[in-house]
Amino acid sequence: MSLAIANSIDDVLTALAGGARPIAGGTDLVVGARQGKSPLPESLIAIDRVPALSTIEQTDGHVRIGAGVTHSRLMSDPLLVERYTGLADAAALIGSPSTRNVGTIGGNVMNASPAMDTGAPLMTLGAIAELRSVSHTRQLALSDLWTGPGQTSANPDELCVCIVIPQTPAYSGSAYVRLEYRRAMEIAVVGAAASVVLTEDGTIASGRLAMTAVAPTIVELVGASEAMTGMAAVDAADVIASLASDQAVPISDLRGSDRYRRHTIGVMAARALDAAARRAGGERIGVPVNRNLGIGAAR
Amino acid sequence: MTTTETPRFVRADGPDKVTGSGRYAADLTLTGMLTAKFLYAGVSHARITKLDVTAAKKVPGVLAVLNQADVPLVRFGSVADRTLFAHEVIRFEGEVVAAVAAIDAATAQKALDAIVFEYEELPVVNDIEAAAQPDSLLVHENWEDYAADDDVSRQGNIASFTSIARGDVETTLATADHVISSRYVADASHAVPIEPRGVVAQWEGDKLTVWSSTQVPFQARDGVCETLELPTNKVRIVVPHLGGGFGGKCGFHYEAHIAALARATRRPVRLVFSREEEFLAPDRRREGMIVEITSGLRHDGVIVARKARILLDNGAYSSDASFFPHMAVMHALGPYKIDHVYGEASSIYTNHQPSGSVRAPTAPQACWALESHTDELAKAVGMDPVAFRQLNTVDTGATGVTGQIYEEIGLQECIREAVAASAYHEDLGDDEAVGVAVGWWPSFPDASGAYIKVDSDGKGVIITGAQECGTGAVMTLPYLAAAELGMAPEDFEIVYQDTSAAPYDTGATGSQTLLNNGRATVEAAREIALQLKKLAAEELEASPEDIVLADGMASVVGSPDSSISIVDLAGIAADGEMLLGRGSGSPPESPTTPKTVSCVGDQGMNAWAGPQFSCHAVRIRLDRETGVVRVLEVNTAHDSGVIVNRVGASGQVEGGVLMGIGQALTERTVYGDDAKQKNAGLLEYKLQTMADAPPITIHFAEVYTPDMGPNGSKPIAEAPNVATAAAISNAIAKLVGRPVRLLPMTAERVWETLQDERA
Numbered sequence A: 001m002s003l004a005i006a007n008s009i010d011d012v013l014t015a016l017a018g019g020a021r022p023i024a025g026g027t028d029l030v031v032g033a034r035q036g037k038s039p040l041p042e043s044l045i046a047i048d049r050v051p052a053l054s055t056i057e058q059t060d061g062h063v064r065i066g067a068g069v070t071h072s073r074l075m076s077d078p079l080l081v082e083r084y085t086g087l088a089d090a091a092a093l094i095g096s097p098s099t100r101n102v103g104t105i106g107g108n109v110m111n112a113s114p115a116m117d118t119g120a121p122l123m124t125l126g127a128i129a130e131l132r133s134v135s136h137t138r139q140l141a142l143s144d145l146w147t148g149p150g151q152t153s154a155n156p157d158e159l160c161v162c163i164v165i166p167q168t169p170a171y172s173g174s175a176y177v178r179l180e181y182r183r184a185m186e187i188a189v190v191g192a193a194a195s196v197v198l199t200e201d202g203t204i205a206s207g208r209l210a211m212t213a214v215a216p217t218i219v220e221l222v223g224a225s226e227a228m229t230g231m232a233a234v235d236a237a238d239v240i241a242s243l244a245s246d247q248a249v250p251i252s253d254l255r256g257s258d259r260y261r262r263h264t265i266g267v268m269a270a271r272a273l274d275a276a277a278r279r280a281g282g283e284r285i286g287v288p289v290n291r292n293l294g295i296g297a298a299r
Numbered sequence B: 001m002t003t004t005e006t007p008r009f010v011r012a013d014g015p016d017k018v019t020g021s022g023r024y025a026a027d028l029t030l031t032g033m034l035t036a037k038f039l040y041a042g043v044s045h046a047r048i049t050k051l052d053v054t055a056a057k058k059v060p061g062v063l064a065v066l067n068q069a070d071v072p073l074v075r076f077g078s079v080a081d082r083t084l085f086a087h088e089v090i091r092f093e094g095e096v097v098a099a100v101a102a103i104d105a106a107t108a109q110k111a112l113d114a115i116v117f118e119y120e121e122l123p124v125v126n127d128i129e130a131a132a133q134p135d136s137l138l139v140h141e142n143w144e145d146y147a148a149d150d151d152v153s154r155q156g157n158i159a160s161f162t163s164i165a166r167g168d169v170e171t172t173l174a175t176a177d178h179v180i181s182s183r184y185v186a187d188a189s190h191a192v193p194i195e196p197r198g199v200v201a202q203w204e205g206d207k208l209t210v211w212s213s214t215q216v217p218f219q220a221r222d223g224v225c226e227t228l229e230l231p232t233n234k235v236r237i238v239v240p241h242l243g244g245g246f247g248g249k250c251g252f253h254y255e256a257h258i259a260a261l262a263r264a265t266r267r268p269v270r271l272v273f274s275r276e277e278e279f280l281a282p283d284r285r286r287e288g289m290i291v292e293i294t295s296g297l298r299h300d301g302v303i304v305a306r307k308a309r310i311l312l313d314n315g316a317y318s319s320d321a322s323f324f325p326h327m328a329v330m331h332a333l334g335p336y337k338i339d340h341v342y343g344e345a346s347s348i349y350t351n352h353q354p355s356g357s358v359r360a361p362t363a364p365q366a367c368w369a370l371e372s373h374t375d376e377l378a379k380a381v382g383m384d385p386v387a388f389r390q391l392n393t394v395d396t397g398a399t400g401v402t403g404q405i406y407e408e409i410g411l412q413e414c415i416r417e418a419v420a421a422s423a424y425h426e427d428l429g430d431d432e433a434v435g436v437a438v439g440w441w442p443s444f445p446d447a448s449g450a451y452i453k454v455d456s457d458g459k460g461v462i463i464t465g466a467q468e469c470g471t472g473a474v475m476t477l478p479y480l481a482a483a484e485l486g487m488a489p490e491d492f493e494i495v496y497q498d499t500s501a502a503p504y505d506t507g508a509t510g511s512q513t514l515l516n517n518g519r520a521t522v523e524a525a526r527e528i529a530l531q532l533k534k535l536a537a538e539e540l541e542a543s544p545e546d547i548v549l550a551d552g553m554a555s556v557v558g559s560p561d562s563s564i565s566i567v568d569l570a571g572i573a574a575d576g577e578m579l580l581g582r583g584s585g586s587p588p589e590s591p592t593t594p595k596t597v598s599c600v601g602d603q604g605m606n607a608w609a610g611p612q613f614s615c616h617a618v619r620i621r622l623d624r625e626t627g628v629v630r631v632l633e634v635n636t637a638h639d640s641g642v643i644v645n646r647v648g649a650s651g652q653v654e655g656g657v658l659m660g661i662g663q664a665l666t667e668r669t670v671y672g673d674d675a676k677q678k679n680a681g682l683l684e685y686k687l688q689t690m691a692d693a694p695p696i697t698i699h700f701a702e703v704y705t706p707d708m709g710p711n712g713s714k715p716i717a718e719a720p721n722v723a724t725a726a727a728i729s730n731a732i733a734k735l736v737g738r739p740v741r742l743l744p745m746t747a748e749r750v751w752e753t754l755q756d757e758r759a
């Protein structure tokens, strides 16, 4: 096995072209190898010391979050907490402080677990992944990136350099909530994210929801915006809950039965919507919602 | 009453552990050391048809491959049903089939892969109720031939059985105003010490040293001696720092396997478990249990009769579990004043990992069942659950379920104080409630020994057989010795967990360290005190009876100017009769079984020595839409006698409560249809984390208990693990409208119970 440490994106791309696999925080890759999921790749290129991968940049109409940005930064960066709060909610729930200090957004997205936490909020925020290889750069919607549990449509020689999220409009808010049995080191039993834009009278102008751990990938709730446009968030909660329960295709495993997941995804979706709408209305709900509203684990 | 307060208790092993410089078994490296790996059965029930290690032995870098054919055919355990390696029949998935010693882990793995191991699968015994039927498939055929403790009564798959009978239950139930029956089912769970075990063995000539992460080095030594047929003085067990045990490292486990590998290879050999092995292999887990209780009540709330029937999942082998039925019956009958009782419990062989002592074995589950039932009783007569307990639980002078009459005890104080500290009487709204439960636990007086020497500079060493498993109990010994000798705790170092250096002790098991080894240490210190007084008397021209030892000085009573320092006395003694003390002494006698009670297959004691009592009040919040329960506060009160070390005792209560919360809400071992564990890892076996830890208040009802531990103390380590799950259950039942009858009371189970209640 070989491990090289990259200093620049070009270093990484060259290594990938030569067959190496990127390793960022290693919290999926190394832990998975130790658990026997799949052996460590023969050749690894460490990307955690590439400065260009760990920037958060605001550009015209977008924020670009470097793939190497850690969850600790995602949950505390003032811009993200203010405007992309659902993402900060998700980052703040991941693992433990030490997991968050090394685990990255790029690793989370490219690992493509159906239980990944940043996926649902990123999807509702309209994020796209920017992939680069020695020969090209392309942008891919997340729904096109994730193809199955642990599977992406990225080529092995492509590096995810950043996640690009469009600027959020006025009167908008987002939130992510997850069902969890304990308050650290947990994996989503189910989770839901919501982003909403309100009209001036406080009703919903548009919105998106996405769901964690109820399908082979993170999935967007189809028809959510249509179902709730023009309604007050409180009135939309039931509609969204049953929409979520209907569209979920959960499995039964040690963390919960399909019946229980199908019910609780509705609860989480309604709560995510509630928190997102309250934030859109100007209410400050600290990150993560789970701790501050007692959602998931009761307060 | 003397109290040895240790307000500034500093753990001698603290800095080592906190800074990471402490060495655990897995950290040891010896010259030429080999790596051991085990081949596990991986199947729950099978007959071995082929085991061929020829190819494995030929793998370059492999120095030994052993199986049962290479060691004496000795059966061991409280029922002698176990062999070191699988013998003819596999009875659970974690059974060791073969052991390899190789130059490194990868080579050892290659050898394991090269072993030809074939078997014919047998149907599995996976369900204790089915296994208890007379026509069930047997886990052990002809097991009546195995040797066992005298009192073990057995038939079919019943590995051990106890019944306790007093009075006339059936007639009393027939005439009771209310008769309530409940059934509760608890899943198996695990001890989960943070350190997976490690064992290193090395021979020098015919003498063996084993470094092992065991809670019970003397039992480990005896296991090695029994299975490898060695005399005790040839075997030395040393325990480096132990990274927790919680009962999981009680008993004898792999010391003999590694010793046999070391002997075969003439090299030191080291075994270090993975987390998965720690879950699957040891014959220690908390047993699954089915508890059925029926109580008869008078309209005024007095319990007149109770019967209980309990099935315990013994697993494939008995390790130390044959006294569990007794413990379970006592917990299902409880610390109540009831004249007519009948309780019976059977521990049933299955093809699961064996059950064995895990912190307060049987108690959290049986207490959970009984105390949940008790709230059902209170509801039936329309009484407040706390008032109901105050009416029916034992107090000083009262007669308990087995006819034992209690000397001074503090249970009523515990109930009063735990409830008073809680929000029990406050209006908590719709989603919060406080549940209350009482618990009890016996003390285990036992043989135990310690030496003390004080050298020429007045510094002492306590050489004790006691084992430290993280409780700090051993580190309390210097405080006891210092108090006897008028010296400072810092004057003493401790040599411990080395079977060749120190006299026998049972180990860090049964909450017994301070109870038994504390007495031994005090006795040893008293021998030195006598020596010091004699010496001082000579120097000061007084009589030894008139010498007092205090503040590092020996003085003549009433004339403080006539004194000499203990350091000076130690210097004098060093040139002649040295300052050496020894202590063991006879353990306190257990109370005798009252004649009014009849029992069968009794492996415990119906009259409990030094019974400890507790009451826990737990405030929870319920998320009604998901069933998620969060514990907000735990108010505890414990009668563990006089508290010798408040810092240490409080640590035990806090740890016990947290472990209890895990057992209540998240910790369970799930078995598949193949009788194999489905969640042998920390990803799916959910412990509580620090983020989940609620505020905990502690009240000690310090009842002076004569003739038990030092200074009127009783033990504390297991007691806090008894009543927490029960109290949480009662809080949940208040909010849900009925109890959740499955343990752990997972979010999904709470939610399902809410659905049932609504329907």
Ligand SMILES: Cc1cc2nc3c(=O)[nH]c(=O)nc-3n(C[C@H](O)[C@H](O)[C@H](O)COP(=O)(O)OP(=O)(O)OC[C@H]3O[C@@H](n4cnc5c(N)ncnc54)[C@H](O)[C@@H]3O)c2cc1C
Pocket (backbone or CB within 6 Å): A021, A022, A023, A024, A025, A026, A027, A028, A029, A030, A031, A047, A067, A068, A093, A094, A095, A096, A099, A102, A103, A104, A105, A106, A107, A108, A109, A110, A111, A115, A116, A117, A118, A158, A159, A160, A161, A185, A186, A187, A188
């Ligand atoms: C204790 C613990 C708790 C956890 N809790 C959670 C949790 O609550 N929620 C959650 O969602 N996850 C959790 N995880 C999983 C993990 O921490 C996250 O998915 C994390 O974001 C992974 O990031 P990483 O940088 O460590 O990825 P790595 O392990 O370095 O990489 C993961 C995968 O992505 C690839 N990769 C990494 N970066 C790139 C890139 N820039 N371009 C292309 N491919 C890339 C790697 O080759 C690898 O296949 C937990 C993990 C642990 C160990």
